[in-house]
Amino acid sequence: MNKKQTSMFWMDVRYALSLIRRNKLVVAGFVLVGFFLFLAIFGDFIVDPGVAKVVDYPNANKPPSWQHPFGTDDNGRDIVTMVVLAAKYDLAVAFSVISVSIVIGIVVGSVSGYFGGLIDEAIMRITDIFLAFPGLVLAMAIATVLGRSFTNLMLALIVVWWSGYARIMRGQYVSEREKPYVSAAKILNIPSWRIMFKHILPNAIYPMLVIMTMDMGGVILTAAGLSFIGLGPSPFEPEWGSLASRGATYLLQAPWIIFFPGLAILFASLGFNLVGDGLRDVLDPRLRR
Amino acid sequence: MNPLGAYVTERTRPEAIPIIEKRLGLDKPFFVQYTIYLEDLVTLNWGWSRVAHMPVIEALWYRFPATAELAIAAFLITIALGVPLGILSALKNNKAIDHIIRIIALTGISIPVFWLALTLQYSLSYLPKVNGLPSLPSSGRFDPILAQSYPFTRYTGFVIFDCLIQGNLVMAADTFIHLILPSITLAFLSVGQITRVARSSMLEVMRQDYISTARAYGLSERVVIYKYALKNALIPVTTVSGLMFGGLLGGALITETIFAFPGMGQLTVFAISSNDSYTILAFTVLASFIYVIINLVVDLLYAKLDPRIRY
Numbered sequence: 001m002n003k004k005q006t007s008m009f010w011m012d013v014r015y016a017l018s019l020i021r022r023n024k025l026v027v028a029g030f031v032l033v034g035f036f037l038f039l040a041i042f043g044d045f046i047v048d049p050g051v052a053k054v055v056d057y058p059n060a061n062k063p064p065s066w067q068h069p070f071g072t073d074d075n076g077r078d079i080v081t082m083v084v085l086a087a088k089y090d091l092a093v094a095f096s097v098i099s100v101s102i103v104i105g106i107v108v109g110s111v112s113g114y115f116g117g118l119i120d121e122a123i124m125r126i127t128d129i130f131l132a133f134p135g136l137v138l139a140m141a142i143a144t145v146l147g148r149s150f151t152n153l154m155l156a157l158i159v160v161w162w163s164g165y166a167r168i169m170r171g172q173y174v175s176e177r178e179k180p181y182v183s184a185a186k187i188l189n190i191p192s193w194r195i196m197f198k199h200i201l202p203n204a205i206y207p208m209l210v211i212m213t214m215d216m217g218g219v220i221l222t223a224a225g226l227s228f229i230g231l232g233p234s235p236f237e238p239e240w241g242s243l244a245s246r247g248a249t250y251l252l253q254a255p256w257i258i259f260f261p262g263l264a265i266l267f268a269s270l271g272f273n274l275v276g277d278g279l280r281d282v283l284d285p286r287l288r289r
Numbered sequence: 290m291n292p293l294g295a296y297v298t299e300r301t302r303p304e305a306i307p308i309i310e311k312r313l314g315l316d317k318p319f320f321v322q323y324t325i326y327l328e329d330l331v332t333l334n335w336g337w338s339r340v341a342h343m344p345v346i347e348a349l350w351y352r353f354p355a356t357a358e359l360a361i362a363a364f365l366i367t368i369a370l371g372v373p374l375g376i377l378s379a380l381k382n383n384k385a386i387d388h389i390i391r392i393i394a395l396t397g398i399s400i401p402v403f404w405l406a407l408t409l410q411y412s413l414s415y416l417p418k419v420n421g422l423p424s425l426p427s428s429g430r431f432d433p434i435l436a437q438s439y440p441f442t443r444y445t446g447f448v449i450f451d452c453l454i455q456g457n458l459v460m461a462a463d464t465f466i467h468l469i470l471p472s473i474t475l476a477f478l479s480v481g482q483i484t485r486v487a488r489s490s491m492l493e494v495m496r497q498d499y500i501s502t503a504r505a506y507g508l509s510e511r512v513v514i515y516k517y518a519l520k521n522a523l524i525p526v527t528t529v530s531g532l533m534f535g536g537l538l539g540g541a542l543i544t545e546t547i548f549a550f551p552g553m554g555q556l557t558v559f560a561i562s563s564n565d566s567y568t569i570l571a572f573t574v575l576a577s578f579i580y581v582i583i584n585l586v587v588d589l590l591y592a593k594l595d596p597r598i599r600y
Contacts (some may be wrong), residue, residue, distance in 0.1 A: 144562075273399050
């Protein structure tokens with residue numbers, strides 16, 4: 001980038017920031033996401049990570065008190081601590097599922113959309129097979145077959161998630177590939193992979209940003225749902241969904257066990273959705289006034 | 290993965306394995322197996338459901354009306370709330386009411402289903418019951434004990450409809466009350482989606498030139514909104530709500546399981562946990578089929594709504 005382009009870029013960034021700041025909902029979203037990111041990164045230093053392994057039955061199912069503001073679960077573990085510790089795992093699942101899915105989506109979608117023809121047909125029919133299943137059923141089936149663990153939960157979600165991204169990326173590449181700048185690049189004899197990833201990708205990726213941000217919330221929800229049905233990690237690895245699922249058993253005696261982890265899922269997912277919603281307003285040029 | 294796995298345990302005698310293999314057709318070549326599968330698929334010979342102890346097709350047929358009743362109830366709530374909220378939000382763009390509606394809608398798509406379902410069960414069913422207040426039922430499709438005093442015959446399987454044509458108002462009311470909590474749970478999630486679509490499409494339409502023209506002619510704001518803007522704004526809403534209804538008809542796995550609602554979703558969750566591949570497969574095929582049919586209906590509706598579209 002030369003000097004003029006750089007200053008233009010910073011003007012764009014500053015303009016986007018001003019749009020974001022004007023929208024209170026997006027600011028709220030950023031605050032929520034920032035809060036959970038903070039918990040995910042520094043959680044182990046704020047609270048004692050050893051609590052996850054504690055089994056202390058005399059203290060089990062204690063209602064919220066000053067000592068345990070959210071109460072204790074059926075193993076006698078402090079729920080505040082567990083919810084804080086779980087942030088790391090849940091955000092890790094969301095980040096890795098989305099980033100792996102988008103990489104697969106970009107590679108598959110770009111090849112399919114850029115080259116077209118028979119390659120396109122073949123790749124898209126395979127993608128259709130994955131899209132044809134109801135997402136939750138497919139994820140449940142895969143997670144059941146692989147057995148319960150964090151890695152398998154992620155794998156199941158990636159298998160469900162990548163096909164949607166591949167579809168959208170293909171659509172982007174199909175609409176971009178006929179544009180003059182691509183023809184110009186072809187005439188200059190620039191190799192295909194360079195056109196695909198250096199020239200088209202920056203233009204094609206914009207709509208994905210909003211979808212990816214909102215999908216972060218979606219992955220957190222789906223992962224929590226799966227581990228709620230019992231397909232998540234073991235009880236000694238803190239995860240919001242599995243914490244809540246233990247709470248479901250004790251719903252009538254100890255409703256706080258399910259209440260607080262569920263609230264954490266709600267706010268984390270809400271944060272990403274608010275940011276995504278605001279990003280769309282910022283990226284949509286028709287809304288700029 | 291060997292499909293025999295679901296039929297063989299450590300207690301199966303070794304000499305029985307080839308017999309099971311032969312009965313399931315697993316001894317034949319792969320392509321022959323596939324043609325047999327396709328033939329069975331179109332002749333509705335979908336195998337035996339081990340969790341329901343009956344042929345899969347009968348099990349699904351028996352449970353579909355329950356799922357459909359729930360889907361219709363949730364869908365009606367969604368449309369009745371989502372569309373007006375979305376339109377209102379768009380018309381009051383960036384005012385306080387818009388922000389409130391947007392937060393409600395985003396909460397709807399961010400809320401964990403199981404958490405909402407259990408919280409509703411606890412606060413509207415268990416707590417009032419313990420405190421001696423009138424409470425909503427938290428599980429099942431109707432009260433089986435009440436059904437013994439007011440018996441009814443299943444004609445269609447849609448219990449409310451069956452009871453009404455037999456004049457059994459007690460059971461109709463009881464079934465209706467049992468629908469309230471699960472349908473609120475389902476509707477809360479879809480209201481979020483519909484509100485967002487209605488809002489953005491209404492905003493889009495209100496920016497169009499013909500709206501400015503109508504205003505320039507001096508038409509009152511009410512006429513502009515209800516006569517010109519609304520009809521066009523509802524086209525994308527129709528698509529999304531159609532697809533949503535298709536999704537709802539496919540069965541709500543988690544909601545049905547938590548409310549012990551005897552629909553297809555609950556059967557599928559049982560089937561997945563006991564590795565009943567026939568039932569899982571049949572459910573997947575049926576849910577996809579329903580989705581495709583609803584999609585087609587929506588596409589045809591399009592042409593009715595928008596005269597520019599011709600097939």
